[in-house]
Amino acid sequence: MALPTNALLAETRKRIVPPRTTPPPVPTVRAAVPPLAPGALPGLGHAAALLRDPLGFLGSLARLGGVVRIRLGPRTVCVVTDARLVHTLLVALAHDCPRGAVQDTLKTAFGDGLLMSEGQAHRDRRRIIQPAFGPDRMAGYLAVMHQVTEERAGRWRSGQVLDVAKEMNHLALEIVTRSLFGARLSEDATLAFHRALPDLVKGQIVQSLYPHPAFARLPLPVNRRFDAAVRVLNQVVDQAVNGRAGKARSAQRGNTLPALLRAATDPATGRALTEADVRSEAITMFGAGTETVSTTLTWLLDELLRHPEVEARVLAELDEHLPAGATPTPEALSRLTYTRSVTQEVVRLHAPNAFLMRTAQVPVDLGPYRIPAGTELLYSLTALHRDPVRYDEPLSFRPERWQDGGGLGRPSFLPFGAGKHKCIGEAFAWAELTVAAAAILRRWRPVAVPGARAREVVWTTVQAQGLKVRLAPRTPTTVATDEGPAATEPDRPLPARCPFTGTAATPVPAPRPPAELRAAADRHADWAVRHGLLAPAELPGYQAYGLHELIGHAFPRARGTELDLLVDVLGWFTVLDDRFDGPPGRRPAEAHALVDPLISALDGDARPDTPDDRLLTAWRELWHRQSESTSAAWRARAAREWRACLATFPAEAEHRARGTVPALGLGLTDTMRLRRHGSCLYPFMNILERVHGADAPAALHAEPALHRLRANTADAATLINDLYSLEREERQSAAAFNTVLTLQRVRGCTRSRAVRAVRARVARLRQENEELRRDLGRRHPAGRWYLDGTRELVAGVQAWTSTSDRYLVPGERGR
Numbered sequence: 017m018a019l020p021t022n023a024l025l026a027e028t029r030k031r032i033v034p035p036r037t038t039p040p041p042v043p044t045v046r047a048a049v050p051p052l053a054p055g056a057l058p059g060l061g062h063a064a065a066l067l068r069d070p071l072g073f074l075g076s077l078a079r080l081g082g083v084v085r086i087r088l089g090p091r092t093v094c095v096v097t098d099a100r101l102v103h104t105l106l107v108a109l110a111h112d113c114p115r116g117a118v119q120d121t122l123k124t125a126f127g128d129g130l131l132m133s134e135g136q137a138h139r140d141r142r143r144i145i146q147p148a149f150g151p152d153r154m155a156g157y158l159a160v161m162h163q164v165t166e167e168r169a170g171r172w173r174s175g176q177v178l179d180v181a182k183e184m185n186h187l188a189l190e191i192v193t194r195s196l197f198g199a200r201l202s203e204d205a206t207l208a209f210h211r212a213l214p215d216l217v218k219g220q221i222v223q224s225l226y227p228h229p230a231f232a233r234l235p236l237p238v239n240r241r242f243d244a245a246v247r248v249l250n251q252v253v254d255q256a257v258n259g260r261a262g263k264a265r266s267a268q269r270g271n272t273l274p275a276l277l278r279a280a281t282d283p284a285t286g287r288a289l290t291e292a293d294v295r296s297e298a299i300t301m302f303g304a305g306t307e308t309v310s311t312t313l314t315w316l317l318d319e320l321l322r323h324p325e326v327e328a329r330v331l332a333e334l335d336e337h338l339p340a341g342a343t344p345t346p347e348a349l350s351r352l353t354y355t356r357s358v359t360q361e362v363v364r365l366h367a368p369n370a371f372l373m374r375t376a377q378v379p380v381d382l383g384p385y386r387i388p389a390g391t392e393l394l395y396s397l398t399a400l401h402r403d404p405v406r407y408d409e410p411l412s413f414r415p416e417r418w419q420d421g422g423g424l425g426r427p428s429f430l431p432f433g434a435g436k437h438k439c440i441g442e443a444f445a446w447a448e449l450t451v452a453a454a455a456i457l458r459r460w461r462p463v464a465v466p467g468a469r470a471r472e473v474v475w476t477t478v479q480a481q482g483l484k485v486r487l488a489p490r491t492p493t494t495v496a497t498d499e500g501p502a503a504t505e506p507d508r509p510l511p512a513r514c515p516f517t518g519t520a521a522t523p524v525p526a527p528r529p530p531a532e533l534r535a536a537a538d539r540h541a542d543w544a545v546r547h548g549l550l551a552p553a554e555l556p557g558y559q560a561y562g563l564h565e566l567i568g569h570a571f572p573r574a575r576g577t578e579l580d581l582l583v584d585v586l587g588w589f590t591v592l593d594d595r596f597d598g599p600p601g602r603r604p605a606e607a608h609a610l611v612d613p614l615i616s617a618l619d620g621d622a623r624p625d626t627p628d629d630r631l632l633t634a635w636r637e638l639w640h641r642q643s644e645s646t647s648a649a650w651r652a653r654a655a656r657e658w659r660a661c662l663a664t665f666p667a668e669a670e671h672r673a674r675g676t677v678p679a680l681g682l683g684l685t686d687t688m689r690l691r692r693h694g695s696c697l698y699p700f701m702n703i704l705e706r707v708h709g710a711d712a713p714a715a716l717h718a719e720p721a722l723h724r725l726r727a728n729t730a731d732a733a734t735l736i737n738d739l740y741s742l743e744r745e746e747r748q749s750a751a752a753f754n755t756v757l758t759l760q761r762v763r764g765c766t767r768s769r770a771v772r773a774v775r776a777r778v779a780r781l782r783q784e785n786e787e788l789r790r791d792l793g794r795r796h797p798a799g800r801w802y803l804d805g806t807r808e809l810v811a812g813v814q815a816w817t818s819t820s821d822r823y824l825v826p827g828e829r830g831r
């Protein structure tokens with residue numbers, strides 16, 4: 017199973033395989049002694065080199081021969097470096113070369129499970145267990161795999177940072193427990209299981225090196241921890257499988273593995289299998305069927321993060337062949353040919369079993385080499401799969417190498433071993449990798465957390481440690497073209513005529529509002545009342561604004577907490593904005609009193625002495641919700657742009673107090689500059705990044721063209737708003753900031769001319785933005801989602817403004 021490695025770090029791919037272009041030299045004389053690897057140190061032999069960089073060291077041996085001797089302290093071990101010879105060892109020599117000392121350690125702890133047994137005992141046990149992995153069981157297992165993953169992924173939250181390896185461990189254990197055993201483990205038992213495993217493995221490795229088995233009984237820390245881990249694992253398994261509840265469950269569902277074992281008789285004794293036998297098989301399955309899968313799933317997610325184009329193809333294939341939400345069937349899985357190539361490539365590049373062993377019981381010939389009796393033989397599936405003779409660019413992730421049958425059935429591809437010990441769970445594992453990955457990827461878009469990428473850690477398996485991702489909700493992919501908005505989004509009908517000009521409204525393809533929008537609106541109403549922003553009696557009028565609809569249009573991909581955040585921020589801003597319809601809108605001192613504490617809160621100022629604590633308290637909470645787990649750059653930008661936005665309220669109040677609005681002294685350019693920030697479009701462009709789960713690339717943010725695009729976006733939204741709110745603002749007694757009014761007064765043009773000018777300006781801004789997007793998207797493809805998001809924002813503002821009650825003249829509301 018594993019070789020002494022002492023939890024070694026082999027820092028990723030670089031050092032693994034020195035280039036080799038020809039097969040290893042094959043001695044012409046039969047029965048040659050395998051060459052001894054150079055560089056053995058006195059006393060230690062090659063142990064230091066192996067411990068320092070296990071895969072690098074093992075990979076380097078292939079140059080010396082198909083079998084190479086190494087020294088580990090006093091022992092000599094033969095490393096089999098050639099895939100054909102490994103195959104011979106596992107198949108032709110299986111009888112003479114059973115598993116060795118490492119397995120024996122586990123045997124003393126767990127009895128004769130499938131993984132620990134040999135000979136007739138192994139054959140008998142395998143015959144009993146095999147039906148549990150038969151093709152007729154697969155449809156049932158697929159349903160459980162799908163359900164377990166859906167449940168787990170359904171508990172994750174948008175914006176949550178996931179320790180991927182840990183989550184995948186829990187997921188894989190739950191899948192095995194529920195599908196094979198029909199049992200459920202408590203979260204505590206799951207944690208205990210995962211905590212105990214490393215002590216078990218370490219103990220197993222160390223004890224296999226003891227010169228005499230009696231050493232395992234010495235009160236050494238490593239032995240004590242090993243014994244404690246064995247106790248924990250036994251308890252966990254007993255709880256799930258052998259306990260009264262476990263037995264009852266397994267009796268109810270007659271086709272579980274324990275039921276199969278309990279119904280069987282031991283051919284050797286003719287007696288029923290004991291509960292100890294059932295326990296030892298359960299531990300075998302938990303041990304062999306969880307870490308291998310969870311490690312592979314973690315690598316799979318890591319490779320997809322590194323290769324977004326591969327992820328896109330996988331998602332497209334899933335969409336085509338696997339109806340979302342439906343339980344996958346074996347037939348549907350068989351159609352996922354590209355996804356299979358991807359999982360195969362992951363399993364090739366990251367074959368979990370870094371060290372496996374056999375022991376020659378009698379002298380054997382392995383290819384041209386004579387192996388004396390008692391020799392321990394070691395092989396690494398990970399190193400074999402990175403052999404440059406067998407695989408072009410072995411360290412590159414290239415799913416296409418498996419397409420069109422290329423490479424399938426290669427003798428050098430042995431992720432599940434070969435021969436009588438070949439993985440019994442192979443079909444189960446392939447299905448699990450696909451079903452779990454599909455359920456996760458369809459619901460969530462994992463975004464790499466900076467500095468938390470996967471590191472290769474060689475332990476019993478080659479683990480992907482340290483990978484952290486932030487979860488962003490996934491919605492159906494939109495196909496944004498250079499020519500215009502997303503092509504897959506259905507058009508939402510807009511009112512046929514513009515409410516004030518009488519002309520046809522510009523058709524804007526509006527994104528679909530999320531299904532949970534209504535629920536988000538209800539949660540927002542509760543939130544606003546709870547924070548004292550609205551009295552219950554004010555709710556009906558407020559709800560008629562349909563602010564959640566605006567969010568639904570402008571942020572079609574927002575879900576869960578992100579959706580709530582957006583609706584709450586917009587609602588809060590609307591309540592604040594409405595305050596300025598009253599005295600603070602005309603009295604700068606009152607405006608400052610209202611706004612200054614809000615600005616200070618962005619700098620963490622928590623002074624409570626403000627005239628309107630309700631707005632402030634809600635704002636503090638909102639700022640915290642917006643900025644938690646965001647980058648320092650995001651927080652700095654968002655704080656700066658919120659400051660600019662909030663500062664427009666006192667500035668507008670000053671202009672009203674001085675009478676410089678809309679015509680007296682304040683021109684169109686000044687009005688636009690002032691209002692660009694007042695519309696809160698900039699803060700919402702920042703929240704776009706939060707919803708996506710990552711900042712737009714820094715290089716994109718540094719582009720002057722992006723600044724222009726953002727300004728145009730804010731201006732376009734402001735002007736659209738001005739068009740639709742014109743009629744209402746014309747009837748207001750307070751001087752309104754409205755571009756149509758400003759144009760009429762500054763330029764002396766008629767109302768309809770001013771409206772036409774504003775409409776033309778909106779069209780020009782949109783046109784210019786499309787050109788900017790094309791250019792920026794070409795140079796910063798990784799930021800296309802952000803560029804597209806700005807388009808959706810403007811489209812969403814238009815779709816909503818044209819339908820919301822908010823801009824109806826007072827007498828028309830509620831009609």
Ligand code: HEM
Binds near residue numbers: 131308368431439445
């Ligand atoms: C990506 C996932 C997996 C990989 C790469 C993998 C790999 C392997 C390999 C290489 C062996 C042979 C070990 C040897 O020759 O000494 C093996 C054996 C075994 N595997 Fe898996 N495995 C995986 C998943 C599973 C699953 C899901 C289960 C069960 C639910 C499982 C159960 C077993 C058992 C019981 C054996 C021992 C078979 C025997 O000796 O007859 N494995 N596995």
